[in-house]
Amino acid sequence: xxxxxxxxxxxxxxxxxxxxxxxxxxxxxxxxxxxxxxxxxxxxxxxxxxxxxxxxxxxxxxxxxxxxxxxxxxxxxxxxxxxxxxxxxxxxxxxxxxxxxxxxxxxxxxxxxxxxxxxxxxxxxxxxxxxxxxxxxxxxxxxxxxxxxxxxxxxxxxxxxxxxxxxxxxxxxxxxxxxxxxxxxxxxxxxxxxxxxxxxxxxxxxxxxxxxxxxxxxxxxxxxxxxxxxxxxxxxxxxxxxxxxxxxxxxxxxxxxxxxxxxxxxxxxxxxxxxxxxxxxxxxxxxxxxxxxxxxxxxxxxxxxxxxxxxxxxxxxxxxxxxxxxxxxxxxxxxxxxxxxxxxxxxxxxxxxxxxxxxxxxxxxxxxxxxxxxxxxxxxxxxxxxxxxxxxxxxxxxxxxxxxxxxxxxxxxxxxxxxxxxxxxxxxxxxxxxxxxxxxxxxxxxxxxxxxxxxxxxxxxxxxxxxxxxxxxxxxxxxxxxxxxxxxxxxxxxxxxxxxxxxxxxxxxxxxxxxxxxxxxxxxxxxxxxxxxxxxxxxxxxxxxxxxxxxxxxxxxxxxxxxx
Numbered sequence: 001x002x003x004x005x006x007x008x009x010x011x012x013x014x015x016x017x018x019x020x021x022x023x024x025x026x027x028x029x030x031x032x033x034x035x036x037x038x039x040x041x042x043x044x045x046x047x048x049x050x051x052x053x054x055x056x057x058x059x060x061x062x063x064x065x066x067x068x069x070x071x072x073x074x075x076x077x078x079x080x081x082x083x084x085x086x087x088x089x090x091x092x093x094x095x096x097x098x099x100x101x102x103x104x105x106x107x108x109x110x111x112x113x114x115x116x117x118x119x120x121x122x123x124x125x126x127x128x129x130x131x132x133x134x135x136x137x138x139x140x141x142x143x144x145x146x147x148x149x150x151x152x153x154x155x156x157x158x159x160x161x162x163x164x165x166x167x168x169x170x171x172x173x174x175x176x177x178x179x180x181x182x183x184x185x186x187x188x189x190x191x192x193x194x195x196x197x198x199x200x201x202x203x204x205x206x207x208x209x210x211x212x213x214x215x216x217x218x219x220x221x222x223x224x225x226x227x228x229x230x231x232x233x234x235x236x237x238x239x240x241x242x243x244x245x246x247x248x249x250x251x252x253x254x255x256x257x258x259x260x261x262x263x264x265x266x267x268x269x270x271x272x273x274x275x276x277x278x279x280x281x282x283x284x285x286x287x288x289x290x291x292x293x294x295x296x297x298x299x300x301x302x303x304x305x306x307x308x309x310x311x312x313x314x315x316x317x318x319x320x321x322x323x324x325x326x327x328x329x330x331x332x333x334x335x336x337x338x339x340x341x342x343x344x345x346x347x348x349x350x351x352x353x354x355x356x357x358x359x360x361x362x363x364x365x366x367x368x369x370x371x372x373x374x375x376x377x378x379x380x381x382x383x384x385x386x387x388x389x390x391x392x393x394x395x396x397x398x399x400x401x402x403x404x405x406x407x408x409x410x411x412x413x414x415x416x417x418x419x420x421x422x423x424x425x426x427x428x429x430x431x432x433x434x435x436x437x438x439x440x441x442x443x444x445x446x447x448x449x450x451x452x453x454x455x456x457x458x459x460x461x462x463x464x465x466x467x468x469x470x471x472x473x474x475x476x477x478x479x480x481x482x483x484x485x486x487x488x489x490x491x492x493x494x495x496x497x498x499x500x501x502x503x504x505x506x507x508x509x510x511x512x513x514x515x516x517x518x519x520x521x522x523x524x525x526x527x528x529x530x531x532x533x534x535x536x537x538x539x540x541x542x543x544x545x546x547x548x549x550x551x552x553x554x555x556x557x558x559x560x561x562x563x564x
């Protein structure tokens with residue numbers, strides 16, 4: 001049992017960035033380049049060299065409107081047809097695509113290589129599953145060391161970084177967000193940082209549902225992201241959006257990554273059931289995906305019919321991709337050879353993310369949230385299907401926007417007595433002689449999430465989920481006991497996950513239709529209903545009552561044309 005009284009460091013900065021992943025690093029770089037004289041600080045729970053979803057690299061920049069190859073207008077149409085299905089803020093997607101090529105050129109200047117043909121033109125491949133004209137947005141790249149390159153650029157600018165520091169809450173009042181609190185997971189030192197502007201770049205919630213392997217960190221998305229930014233922004237009063245949409249992919253069972261056709265639609269693999277009958281999964285058809293989800297049958301991906309040349313190409317993509325190490329180990333340990341062995345697939349654990357999904361903090365094209373002084377970018381911000389390009393483009397915009405806000409602002413004085421009380425609350429699990437381990441609470445919570453929040457959902461299942469969430473809030477999380485600072489960080493993350501679970505349950509209960517197939521399927525409302533539900537589902541905290549308030553807002557087309 002730890003009985004040390006929290007030691008508190010009070011620091012000041014101009015722009016505070018929470019999260020040192022791809023979006024956070026780009027935001028820091030942009031903020032420094034926009035105003036070199038301002039103080040920029042990054043709080044990162046891991047280490048900026050290998051943090052975030054980009055931790056071990058990437059093999060493509062998914063959305064680039066290369067002049068002569070594709071256009072921003074093509075991207076807006078494609079993302080709506082393939083992904084958002086009418087519930088869209090077109091301005092966000094247009095800006096992303098409009099600025100994407102300049103971002104590619106910047107990365108190229110930093111040493112990132114992109115694939116070109118013999119004539120020196122960029123090679124573009126489709127990003128969407130549906131039939132989207134002009135879809136040549138994905139540009140392959142040699143990006144295994146991309147995170148190291150970003151980290152180098154941050155260090156070159158002498159930006160202050162506090163690694164191994166988990167952020168526990170934002171500092172805010174009735175006027176604005178003005179900083180954040182956290183602690184070092186190695187030393188236990190508590191930090192209170194006042195800032196003129198705050199950027200949330202802390203990623204989505206990869207640790208949400210439980211994978212079939214039962215391994216708590218075997219997620220498709222980055223397991224270090226536990227919904228930190230979602231929870232903190234919500235509690236600071238920011239508007240949240242699309243939490244009824246869960247990232248729900250057909251993945252390799254117990255490996256939790258896409259292979260074959262889920263990885264690249266050009267691979268002519270086949271999906272078969274346990275009887276060897278061909279089934280359709282993840283080929284851009286919501287109807288096929290729903291039927292596969294509801295059938296309950298075991299599904300396999302079959303490669304044995306492919307020529308050796310195609311199999312070698314597939315293996316090269318798998319083993320040279322950003323997920324090469326777990327894939328190699330998975331196949332080697334099981335002595336599997338896709339030339340003869342089918343690979344079991346299924347709809348694995350759900351996650352919350354806007355990079356490959358739709359969930360996030362509501363932002364404008366300058367990345368401002370509904371709370372003054374707070375900006376958001378990357379997977380934590382609601383820019384559906386933005387991929388890595390969105391993290392970079394909006395990371396850059398966030399850095400520039402926050403700097404402009406900070407130039408006109410003043411640093412607020414922190415109430416040290418209030419911070420001391422907040423630190424004591426955070427450190428409470430260290431003082432308990434008996435209690436529940438955070439990992440045990442998290443496993444139980446995520447099992448409930450998988451059982452009641454994974455599609456197909458119904459009103460009854462969602463109400464049951466809310467009953468469980470209430471019980472967790474009042475009982476389990478208040479009984480957690482930790483032995484060290486690392487365990488304390490897991491206790492904090494459990495609370496983040498719990499907030500995300502409630503936001504998902506309440507948003508899902510609000511939308512009485514099925515719009516995004518397996519990502520929001522309602523068995524009691526199985527059809528899409530444009531007449532009543534062509535709109536966003538939003539939620540906010542009512543600070544007077546402490547309750548979660550769910551509402552709807554209209555869809556907007558470009559140039560602020562509202563669709564009613």
